[in-house]
Amino acid sequence: MHDTWLKLFEISIILGLLIPSAAMLVWVERRLIGIWQDRLGPNRVGPFGILQSFADLIKILGKEDWVPPFSDKLVFIVAPVIGAVCVLMSFAVIPFSPNIGVADLNIGLLFFLAMASLAVYSVVLAGWASNSKYALLGGMRAAAQTVSYEVFMGLSLMGVVLLSGSFNLREIVLSQQSGWFIQTQFVGFIVFFIAGIAESHRLPFDLPEAETELTAGFHTEYSGLKFALFFLGEYLGVMLISCMSVVLFFGGWLMPEPLASWLPAIVWYLLKVSVLVMVFILLRTSLPRPRFDQLLLFGWKYMLPLALVNLLVTAVLALTEVI
Amino acid sequence: MLSQLRTMWLVLKHTFTKADTVEYPEQKPYLAPRYRGRIVLTREPDGQERCVACNLCAVACPVDCIALQQTVDDDGRKRAEFFRINFSRCILCGFCEEACPTYAIQLTPDVELAEYDRQSLVYEKHHLLIDGVGKYPDYSFYQQSGISIKNKDKGQGSQEKPPIDVKSLMP
Numbered sequence: 001m002h003d004t005w006l007k008l009f010e011i012s013i014i015l016g017l018l019i020p021s022a023a024m025l026v027w028v029e030r031r032l033i034g035i036w037q038d039r040l041g042p043n044r045v046g047p048f049g050i051l052q053s054f055a056d057l058i059k060i061l062g063k064e065d066w067v068p069p070f071s072d073k074l075v076f077i078v079a080p081v082i083g084a085v086c087v088l089m090s091f092a093v094i095p096f097s098p099n100i101g102v103a104d105l106n107i108g109l110l111f112f113l114a115m116a117s118l119a120v121y122s123v124v125l126a127g128w129a130s131n132s133k134y135a136l137l138g139g140m141r142a143a144a145q146t147v148s149y150e151v152f153m154g155l156s157l158m159g160v161v162l163l164s165g166s167f168n169l170r171e172i173v174l175s176q177q178s179g180w181f182i183q184t185q186f187v188g189f190i191v192f193f194i195a196g197i198a199e200s201h202r203l204p205f206d207l208p209e210a211e212t213e214l215t216a217g218f219h220t221e222y223s224g225l226k227f228a229l230f231f232l233g234e235y236l237g238v239m240l241i242s243c244m245s246v247v248l249f250f251g252g253w254l255m256p257e258p259l260a261s262w263l264p265a266i267v268w269y270l271l272k273v274s275v276l277v278m279v280f281i282l283l284r285t286s287l288p289r290p291r292f293d294q295l296l297l298f299g300w301k302y303m304l305p306l307a308l309v310n311l312l313v314t315a316v317l318a319l320t321e322v323i
Numbered sequence: 324m325l326s327q328l329r330t331m332w333l334v335l336k337h338t339f340t341k342a343d344t345v346e347y348p349e350q351k352p353y354l355a356p357r358y359r360g361r362i363v364l365t366r367e368p369d370g371q372e373r374c375v376a377c378n379l380c381a382v383a384c385p386v387d388c389i390a391l392q393q394t395v396d397d398d399g400r401k402r403a404e405f406f407r408i409n410f411s412r413c414i415l416c417g418f419c420e421e422a423c424p425t426y427a428i429q430l431t432p433d434v435e436l437a438e439y440d441r442q443s444l445v446y447e448k449h450h451l452l453i454d455g456v457g458k459y460p461d462y463s464f465y466q467q468s469g470i471s472i473k474n475k476d477k478g479q480g481s482q483e484k485p486p487i488d489v490k491s492l493m494p
Contacts, residue, residue: 035338036337037337038344043346285334286335287327
């Protein structure tokens with residue numbers, strides 16, 4: 001019983017930190033993009049504009065939470081919840097430090113992949129339930145994009161599983177004590193990261209919501225709190241992909257010895273995650289969006305073979321005990 | 324692929340460049356002297372109104388925001404009886420300035436035209452008239468043109484010659 005309460009406490013702490021930090025990420029992103037575009041970014045609300053997200057939240061709560069009369073109402077309301085919940089569920093398996101982390105699943109990696117797949121429902125259902133053309137086009141694009149990119153997202157991680165011999169994320173981290181998997185699985189990391197961008201539909205792969213062509217894609221009809229949930233899901237997705245990349249390829253909370261003792265493990269972990277989040281934002285600032293057929297072509301013609309070759313080479317090298 | 328990485332690198336380098344923007348209300352950006360902002364009516368060097376109310380500005384105005392009426396004063400000068408610019412319509416295009424034959428109407432580098440009340444954006448003649456000469460300090464229409472007014476007959480302007488009697492046969 002005592003353990004249950006402790007776990008619940010841990011869960012609420014993690015949730016209570018995750019959701020505000022996803023909101024803060026909006027501010028961080030706007031500031032960083034501002035800096036990279038030789039602007040200042042939002043700097044009025046609070047010191048350095050740090051309360052911008054809070055102001056946005058108040059604004060979005062004040063908006064009318066409209067359910068279009070032509071929509072499929074139940075699905076329309078459920079869809080954003082699915083998105084946010086699936087991403088939050090994935091955080092359950094992430095080991096933040098040697099003793100922080102909600103669940104220690106044997107198949108943590110599979111759980112993450114499953115939740116990533118389920119999150120597609122949010123987008124597809126939102127596109128369908130909105131009963132609007134932009135939303136439907138966005139939903140269709142999301143379905144095609146996610147189905148294609150999910151395939152090699154899983155494949156790109158198999159190299160890591162091969163090397164560590166486990167689906168348990170905690171064990172994967174611990175098996176990187178001799179060296180991070182980024183050294184041996186560089187290709188795997190690149191493929192996983194690209195798939196992750198597509199999965200969290202962020203620029204340059206934000207075709208489901210491409211505002212220049214589809215208004216706002218699948219969330220065209222959404223407003224108020226439901227729109228905020230989509231937004232939360234997207235930014236949590238960015239953090240999730242960064243967290244997973246750190247766990248799988250950058251040694252999680254591990255650091256080489258002289259550095260490891262300077263800061264607590266969790267701080268090292270968060271530092272690595274924030275660097276990757278910044279890479280996400282840099283990608284958004286600098287790269288243009290591909291055409292949709294280019295996106296799918298890139299996925300099936302280059303990324304999938306690359307992931308397969310990576311897996312094959314890793315398997316051969318692992319069998320011959322080179323790495 | 325390589326060009327994408329190069330793009331990312333170039334963008335990343337902008338971390339260390341200074342922002343091009345200024346924090347506006349506290350810090351005013353420099354506006355060139357010929358910037359097209361609030362419209363004024365200027366005066367001649369001797370303090371008389373330049374505007375002769377010829378209506379060319381009102382005709383040139385693409386949004387029809389200028390309204391005026393001409394009168395002739397006792398001293399023979401043409402003046403605007405009223406001169407009204409509706410700045411809630413004005414698009415600050417500067418066509419009126421280009422059309423003006425007397426350099427009376429001029430645009431100034433003042434862009435802070437925000438008001439709470441729409442009606443206060445309608446500027447009457449006494450709002451528009453300034454005391455100075457604007458961009459053309461020495462220009463005076465009646466001194467350059469062969470129009471007779473009080474104290475200045477035809478041919479007495481600065482660049483004028485006395486009028487020729489075309490009906491006379493003398494060379």
